[in-house]
Amino acid sequence: MEETDAETGLTPRAARALVATQPWANFAGIAAISVALLAVVRGIGRLYRLPGALAAGMHGHATAVYIGGVIAGTLWVAGFNGVLGWLALRYGGALAGVARAERPPAAAVVCAFRLQHRFWRVQGILWAVVMALLVLGVAAASVVLLALHR
Amino acid sequence: MTLLAVILLLAGVAGLAANPRRAHVMIAMAAGTLVVALPLAVVQVNYAMALSDVANALDAALEARIERACSSQRNLWVVTAVVMGLGAVLALLRTLAVFF
Numbered sequence: 018m019e020e021t022d023a024e025t026g027l028t029p030r031a032a033r034a035l036v037a038t039q040p041w042a043n044f045a046g047i048a049a050i051s052v053a054l055l056a057v058v059r060g061i062g063r064l065y066r067l068p069g070a071l072a073a074g075m076h077g078h079a080t081a082v083y084i085g086g087v088i089a090g091t092l093w094v095a096g097f098n099g100v101l102g103w104l105a106l107r108y109g110g111a112l113a114g115v116a117r118a119e120r121p122p123a124a125a126v127v128c129a130f131r132l133q134h135r136f137w138r139v140q141g142i143l144w145a146v147v148m149a150l151l152v153l154g155v156a157a158a159s160v161v162l163l164a165l166h167r
Numbered sequence: 168m169t170l171l172a173v174i175l176l177l178a179g180v181a182g183l184a185a186n187p188r189r190a191h192v193m194i195a196m197a198a199g200t201l202v203v204a205l206p207l208a209v210v211q212v213n214y215a216m217a218l219s220d221v222a223n224a225l226d227a228a229l230e231a232r233i234e235r236a237c238s239s240q241r242n243l244w245v246v247t248a249v250v251m252g253l254g255a256v257l258a259l260l261r262t263l264a265v266f267f
Binding site: 027028030031032034035037038041042044045048049051052055056058059062063066098133144147148151155 | 168170171174230233234236237238240241244245247248251252254255258259261262265266
């Protein structure tokens with residue numbers, strides 16, 4: 018039986034599992050920030066294509082909806098993934114502090130777990146917002162369809 | 168995400184008669200989302216259960232349960248990283264589609 022660290026309460030196997038998470042947390046963070054940056058590039062690309070859409074006959078109300086949709090969508094996707102990526106990278110950084118030490122201090126382990134808790138809490142809140150918006154969207158679409166068919 | 172996939176699937180099935188082409192796209196999207204969301208849901212539930220076990224553990228069983236929780240959180244991050252990597256590839260393809 019491997020000896021448990023008196024300060025952190027972690028067995029060596031538990032500490033190894035924790036440290037092995039670091040590259041995955043960093044990868045998740047980099048991937049999420051890449052998604053955020055690509056969303057910004059895509060949003061700029063769509064706005065850049067606007068003159069073409071206007072030439073094809075889109076005007077007035079449709080143009081405002083198009084621009085608003087592109088800006089809102091870009092801000093949401095970039096914000097969602099940017100925040101999650103940043104939190105994942107912070108967790109990865111905290112785990113690097115745990116990995117560096119022969120016997121990681123309890124403060125480093127607590128800091129890592131606190132950052133992980135923050136990541137999952139923020140992700141949960143953001144997904145709850147997504148689901149709420151989805152339910153509202155489906156409800157609004159249903160009301161419009163019912164009104165049109167009445 | 169699993170719930171999102173189920174909603175997409177139901178919407179696709181409901182719209183099959185009205186607009187088969189769009190309904191098939193929605194059903195395919197639902198299937199793709201399920202393939203990604205189900206493993207994520209499994210590891211999330213597994214980690215939540217491991218944390219619950221730690222909270223309810225007596226001193227004698229605590230070490231083993233902390234070990235299990237640490238392994239579960241590693242598995243959760245592995246699957247999360249893979250899902251986010253797939254999301255990044257998808258975002259790259261969508262961005263390229265805007266320009267080309």
